Every structure is written in C-alpha cells, then in structure tokens.
Amino acid sequence: MRRTLLIASVALLLAAATAHAATPEDAIKYRKAVMSTMAGHINAITLIFTGRVEHEKFLLSHAEALAVGGEQMGVLFPAGSDVGRTEALPAIWQEPEKFAKAVEQSRLATAGLRDAIRTGDKAAIGKAMKPVADSCKGCHDRYRKEEQSM
Amino acid sequence: MSRAAVFRRFCSLATAGGLLLVALSASAQSAVERGRYLTAASGCAGCHTEDREDAVPFAGGRAIKSAFGTFYSPNITPDRETGIGNWSDTQFVAALHDGIRPDGASYFPAFPFPSYTGMTTDDALDIKAYLFSLPAVRQANRAHELPWYLRSRLAARAWKLLYFQAGRFAPDPSRDDSWNRGAYLVRHLGHCGQCHTPRSRFGALIADRELAGSPSGVKKDSVPNVTPHEADGIGTWSAPDLELFLEIGMLPDGDFAGAGMGQVIDENTSQLTGEDRSAIATYLRALPALPDKQP
Numbered sequence: 001m002r003r004t005l006l007i008a009s010v011a012l013l014l015a016a017a018t019a020h021a022a023t024p025e026d027a028i029k030y031r032k033a034v035m036s037t038m039a040g041h042i043n044a045i046t047l048i049f050t051g052r053v054e055h056e057k058f059l060l061s062h063a064e065a066l067a068v069g070g071e072q073m074g075v076l077f078p079a080g081s082d083v084g085r086t087e088a089l090p091a092i093w094q095e096p097e098k099f100a101k102a103v104e105q106s107r108l109a110t111a112g113l114r115d116a117i118r119t120g121d122k123a124a125i126g127k128a129m130k131p132v133a134d135s136c137k138g139c140h141d142r143y144r145k146e147e148q149s150m
Numbered sequence: 151m152s153r154a155a156v157f158r159r160f161c162s163l164a165t166a167g168g169l170l171l172v173a174l175s176a177s178a179q180s181a182v183e184r185g186r187y188l189t190a191a192s193g194c195a196g197c198h199t200e201d202r203e204d205a206v207p208f209a210g211g212r213a214i215k216s217a218f219g220t221f222y223s224p225n226i227t228p229d230r231e232t233g234i235g236n237w238s239d240t241q242f243v244a245a246l247h248d249g250i251r252p253d254g255a256s257y258f259p260a261f262p263f264p265s266y267t268g269m270t271t272d273d274a275l276d277i278k279a280y281l282f283s284l285p286a287v288r289q290a291n292r293a294h295e296l297p298w299y300l301r302s303r304l305a306a307r308a309w310k311l312l313y314f315q316a317g318r319f320a321p322d323p324s325r326d327d328s329w330n331r332g333a334y335l336v337r338h339l340g341h342c343g344q345c346h347t348p349r350s351r352f353g354a355l356i357a358d359r360e361l362a363g364s365p366s367g368v369k370k371d372s373v374p375n376v377t378p379h380e381a382d383g384i385g386t387w388s389a390p391d392l393e394l395f396l397e398i399g400m401l402p403d404g405d406f407a408g409a410g411m412g413q414v415i416d417e418n419t420s421q422l423t424g425e426d427r428s429a430i431a432t433y434l435r436a437l438p439a440l441p442d443k444q445p
Contacts, residue, residue, distance in 0.1 A: 038404075039403060039404030039405045039406075041404070042400065042404050043402075043404025044404075046394065046404075050390075050394070052390065129398070130398070133398040133399055133400060133406065134416070136399070136400075137399040137406040137407055137408060137411075137415060137416070138412060139408070140407065140408025140412055141407075141408045141410065141411070141412030141413055142408075143408075
C-alpha cells in the first residue's frame, strides 16, 4: 500500500513537472494559434472600421480579444522553441532585450486600440490603428522568416 | 522726376523684387517638397540608411547582400567630401538615368538605375533638391565585398552593355491615367521588380516574368508573386485589399507583411497619396497573371 502511494505521488510529481515544460512542437503550435487568432481579429476590426461590413456591435469584442493576444505575446517565444516548423528567426533569442521591447510595444498598441474603441471616438480609433499595424509589421520584418512559397 | 515719383518707382521696384524673391523661394520650397514625396516613392532611404537604430537617414553604409557579393550603399547626404555635395545636376541625373558615376565609371546594378532610368528629369532634380536640403553628414563610404572577377568597374560597364537600356517612361495612350501613373510608380520610382521579378544567372531581370516572384530576395528569402494569378499571386485580392496592404501592411487574411516589405510600406507606400496607392493597385491588377515557375 505504501509502495503504491509512493509510486502514485512520484507519477503525479512527474506529471506536474512535465505540464510546465511544453514540447517545442506544442509551444510553436500554441504560438501559431494565438498569432492566427490575432490576425483574424485585426482583420475583422479593419473590415468593420473601414465600413466594408456593418458589424459594429462586435468591434469591441474583437479589440478585447486582440489585446489579450498582445498580453500573451511575452510567453509565446520560450527558449528552445526555435526548432522544426517555425518561421521565428534566431534574432528573437539573440537580442532578447530588443525583442522584449518589441513585445511590450505589441501589448501597449493592442491595449491602446481596445481603449480607443471603448471611447467610441472614430478619430481616436483611426489613430490607434497605426501603432498596431506598425508593431505587427515591425516584428515580422525583423523576426519572421517569410514562408518558402517557391 | 519729382522726389515723390522717384520714391514711388523705388517702392514698386522693391515690391516687384520682393515678389520675385518670394516666388523663387516658393518654387525652391516646392521642389524640396515634391522631392521629399518622390524620394519616399523611390524608396531611397531603404538602402541608403544603415540597419541600426541610431543610423542617420541617407548617410549610407547598409550591407546589401546579393548572389554576387555584399554591396555597401553610399552616403547621399550633401556632404562635400563623403556624400554627394559636389555633384552637379547633370551628374545626379546621369547617375539615375544612365548608371554613371561622376568620375565616369559605371555603377553595379545593385543601385537600381535600370528602374530609375525611366524617371523624368524634373522628378530626378526634385529628388536632388530634397537631398540637398538635408543636413550634410560626414560618413565615409565602405568598399563593396565582391569576388575578384567583379572588383573592376569594367565588369559593371560590361553588364550595362549587355543588359541595360536607358530610356524615360513613355505613357501608354491605350491605358488610362491611373494605369500609367501606376506603371511609372511600380516600374520606375518604386523599382518593385528589383525584388519581385526573378533574375537570370547574370542578374538581369527576366522581363516576361515581371513581378512573378523571385527565389532570392535581399534577405535570402523568396519574394512573392504579385501578379493577379489566383493561386500563386494576388488574384484573390480586391482593389481595397491591395490599397489597404500598401497603406498599413495588412494582408487580406489579417496577417502582416514582414521580411523587408514592412520597411517598404513604412518608408514608401504608406507615405503616398491614396490616389497613388490606387494607381499601383490598378497597374498590378492589370498585369498578366503568371503562375510560379514549375520546378
């Protein structure tokens, strides 16, 4: 009985420990999932804001979800998640301070857009879109390899 | 003539002279203003600025890696010793139109004179006026790192004899103004084909594959096909999709451009008027739809 308990608690401990360290493949999968979510929301926000679709009542929900993505950005690039099928460039881990600044920029920009949409002021929303776009393409320009399509 | 009459004549002359001065400085001002716009549309800062945060725009020094070696862009601020401060209008225009340095030697086509050759002389001179309005920066040019067979400028001259044809842009009267403006911006000022059109093994752009994508971009990645091909190009993009992309960098699926295009959007296409972005879209959407080359 005591032996069984011991084995069970060791197994539990191991499970707890491994739950903290995702495999690089799963870390990359999660990163891609969050990034695609953000792409979907910013796309939706742009379509609504430019009047190409009329779903204004969902504008804030999209912006809130986008800001959650901005908050997650900091955990999306753990050490070791630079292997296999990823477009993340080594510069992310080679210049961590510069990259951390870019991550913070993404958090601030998406939060700024959410706050502007909360006020409902069109001019403020338009102004808050630019830092989001700048943050997205700024990071992709420096830290993402373009997929090999040819 | 009475003293009063002399005084009146003096006043009218002074007024005329003053007006003339105002007019002259206004036209100089507008040349600089037009030049600022054209310099953005021509993407000069992208190559002529080093890739570090505190770099001074246009002072040169950026490494441009190519299949033929590494080129370092020169200083184009008006510094008389290390920049282009001593250049005459003729020399500046000859560089853009004919790929000729003030000392008579030829440029390597890493400098996109094969595109800029189509630029009007007026536009070239406005760009010069803008560059000469900037502060002179003293920063010596760095020598290119090239294989032995390219170290002589004769190689650049030979390349030009084989592959380069000088000539200004001639509008196509069978197309509308928007298409023609777009053609001028895409082919000449924006020199889009320098990355998006594939090259022969000798580095010449393959004309019948215009903008159909290239396997070797400056960042060593493949550069996408931007002809209106459904599967391989931008055939599914609407005109507003394309214009929005050129303005803020968002692709139709919400993703954002990177790998060099982000910088092109920041420094070039986002600075243009909506009308010019729409002209670029008109031109791109009217290109022949080409598939990616079959392997």
